[in-house]
Amino acid sequence: MASAKIVVIDYHKGNLLSVQHGxxxxxxxxxxxxxxxxxxxxxxxVLPGVGSFESAMEYVNESGQGEAILDALGRGVPFxxxxxxxxxxxxxxxxxxGERGLPHENEEPVPAGTPGDDRWVAGLGFFSGSVxxxxxxxxxxxxxxxxxxxxxxxxxxxxxxxxxxxxxxxxFTHSYALSDDVDPTLVxxxxxYARSFGSAVAQGPVFGVQFHPEKSSATGLVVLSNxxxxxxxxxxx
Amino acid sequence: MLTKxxxxxxxxxxxxxxxxxxxxxLRDAGDPVELAAKYDREGxxxxxxxxITATSDDRSTTIDLASRAASQLHIPYTVGGGFRDVGGxxxxxxxxxxxxxxxxxxxxxxxxxxxxxxxxxxxAVVVAIDAKQVGPGDKWEVYLAGGRISTGIDAVQWxxxxxxxxxxxxxxxxxxxxxxKDGFDIPLTRAVSRAVSIPVIASGGVGTLEHFAExxxxxxxxxVLAASVxxxxxxxxxxxxxxxxxxxxxxxxxx
Numbered sequence: 196m197a198s199a200k201i202v203v204i205d206y207h208k209g210n211l212l213s214v215q216h217g218x219x220x221x222x223x224x225x226x227x228x229x230x231x232x233x234x235x236x237x238x239x240x241v242l243p244g245v246g247s248f249e250s251a252m253e254y255v256n257e258s259g260q261g262e263a264i265l266d267a268l269g270r271g272v273p274f275x276x277x278x279x280x281x282x283x284x285x286x287x288x289x290x291x292x293g294e295r296g297l298p299h300e301n302e303e304p305v306p307a308g309t310p311g312d313d314r315w316v317a318g319l320g321f322f323s324g325s326v327x328x329x330x331x332x333x334x335x336x337x338x339x340x341x342x343x344x345x346x347x348x349x350x351x352x353x354x355x356x357x358x359x360x361x362x363x364x365x366x367f368t369h370s371y372a373l374s375d376d377v378d379p380t381l382v383x384x385x386x387x388y389a390r391s392f393g394s395a396v397a398q399g400p401v402f403g404v405q406f407h408p409e410k411s412s413a414t415g416l417v418v419l420s421n422x423x424x425x426x427x428x429x430x431x432x
Numbered sequence: 433m434l435t436k437x438x439x440x441x442x443x444x445x446x447x448x449x450x451x452x453x454x455x456x457x458l459r460d461a462g463d464p465v466e467l468a469a470k471y472d473r474e475g476x477x478x479x480x481x482x483x484i485t486a487t488s489d490d491r492s493t494t495i496d497l498a499s500r501a502a503s504q505l506h507i508p509y510t511v512g513g514g515f516r517d518v519g520g521x522x523x524x525x526x527x528x529x530x531x532x533x534x535x536x537x538x539x540x541x542x543x544x545x546x547x548x549x550x551x552x553x554x555x556a557v558v559v560a561i562d563a564k565q566v567g568p569g570d571k572w573e574v575y576l577a578g579g580r581i582s583t584g585i586d587a588v589q590w591x592x593x594x595x596x597x598x599x600x601x602x603x604x605x606x607x608x609x610x611x612x613k614d615g616f617d618i619p620l621t622r623a624v625s626r627a628v629s630i631p632v633i634a635s636g637g638v639g640t641l642e643h644f645a646e647x648x649x650x651x652x653x654x655x656v657l658a659a660s661v662x663x664x665x666x667x668x669x670x671x672x673x674x675x676x677x678x679x680x681x682x683x684x685x686x687x
Contacts, residue, residue: 212502212528220506246553334434335629335654337555337600341435341477341684364435364684366477366508368555388434410508410530412472412687 208246244278281403502528549598613639621651
């Protein structure tokens, strides 16, 4: 069995201890690093979720991490994006870290590239699709707490969600989520809050989850354990 | 559906649990991290560590607690008590705390809420409000120092301001009910829950299973927090959640 040298990518926006400890709790060998060279050498990558889309992308681009991540994704290195780490895989996010703040309640999405449009921040673009605010007049946003995750038909066969029953509860804390312009064949699970959104995506060895498996008690550890198994095997079965 | 959270609170003094009793299944029930890990196994949705070590500038014990909790807990946890500035919050977040709860420092300088939210994100910033009813009718005032110091600030308005300044959640404690086992102050909880669009955690006064459900159904809270009923073993977290579920409240029971 190959070793599972997982690099938890540090983009200096918050603490990554929980992710590292969660991986360790299921027997993963995880190190935190911000160095593109370490990202390139890893046998598995975890991109955790801290900070805002815009500030994270600024750091990821300037540090050279983005290039190293895309290169690793292209080589089929097992990858798990958590929360913002999932969102960054997509083409664009609606979040700004500056004074512009949140979009207006009833603001309709405008096509990318519309002149004068400063609403979108470009993501890594490994997958196409948008990340948008969870607008709700009735429900509290951010979406904070434990909510149910429903695997799709394809998701039920996804190794990352092996032994995760339909409707299992995971811990969420986010104000933005995948929009409906995301390719439905990527979506491995849905969650319903303010709208139905993709709470897990999978394509080959590349995974993303909107929830925090490292904060989802025993159920979350099942997901991390599945990921460690995938890394050990050098990919999905 | 988003579930309602049940949150055990551990009062910690000099690194030890205050008011704890001996659980036969714990090696050291006075160790806050070991007790919190037990609550994690029993289905707690989060835990709060409240550092009540008075007048101490030495935070090393609490920082050590936060970092040990990071390695042993797999649910979110909040550290509260004793924060004075963003730097102090940052140390705790860096040690692994998911959220920091700020109380009197935010009253003295409300910009601390904004600055902490800008530094760590709103999801990491809990503003704790200790409220006491003043005069007749539904009016409550913010108190500090465990209910000893009156501020003259209206509790509902303060909750609104905290939310506007970037707080991610309000931890609302009724100082009239705290320790009484008479149940939450429902009118207070409802008034604050309706005034803000961020989650409200009801605290202070739980003595029975019915009280937990009342906090959610009548108080319209998003989460319920209790200390002694858990520490003294009156109820387990599972018992509380099963009762809440029987009252139609969505709770997480798959643990």
